[in-house]
Amino acid sequence: MKLFGLxxxxxxxxxxxxxxxxxxxxxxxxxxxxGKSVKGLRAGMKEVQEEVSEKIEEELPDAEExxxxxxxxxxxxxxxxxxxxxxxxxN
Numbered sequence: 001m002k003l004f005g006l007x008x009x010x011x012x013x014x015x016x017x018x019x020x021x022x023x024x025x026x027x028x029x030x031x032x033x034x035g036k037s038v039k040g041l042r043a044g045m046k047e048v049q050e051e052v053s054e055k056i057e058e059e060l061p062d063a064e065e066x067x068x069x070x071x072x073x074x075x076x077x078x079x080x081x082x083x084x085x086x087x088x089x090x091n
Contacts, residue, residue, distance in 0.1 A: 018030075
């Protein structure tokens with residue numbers, strides 16, 4: 001099992017170093033603080049994603065009105081002829 005490119009032996013060494021630095025009494029506090037940080041980060045990311053989605057939805061109808069239908073778009077005759085040829089060869 002690999003986590004962030006680290007195997008089980010590497011993770012055990014990191015855990016032992018953390019245990020030596022912070023001690024067994026502070027480890028639950030450290031885990032709790034880390035969990036709260038991750039929860040806050042996720043909430044912030046979700047909020048930003050919702051704001052971006054709302055902004056896109058607001059601007060999407062304006063973009064659809066500005067865009068011309070596909071039939072009205074000016075395409076060179078050579079391109080139209082090539083498209084017809086490709087459609088015929090697909091059938």
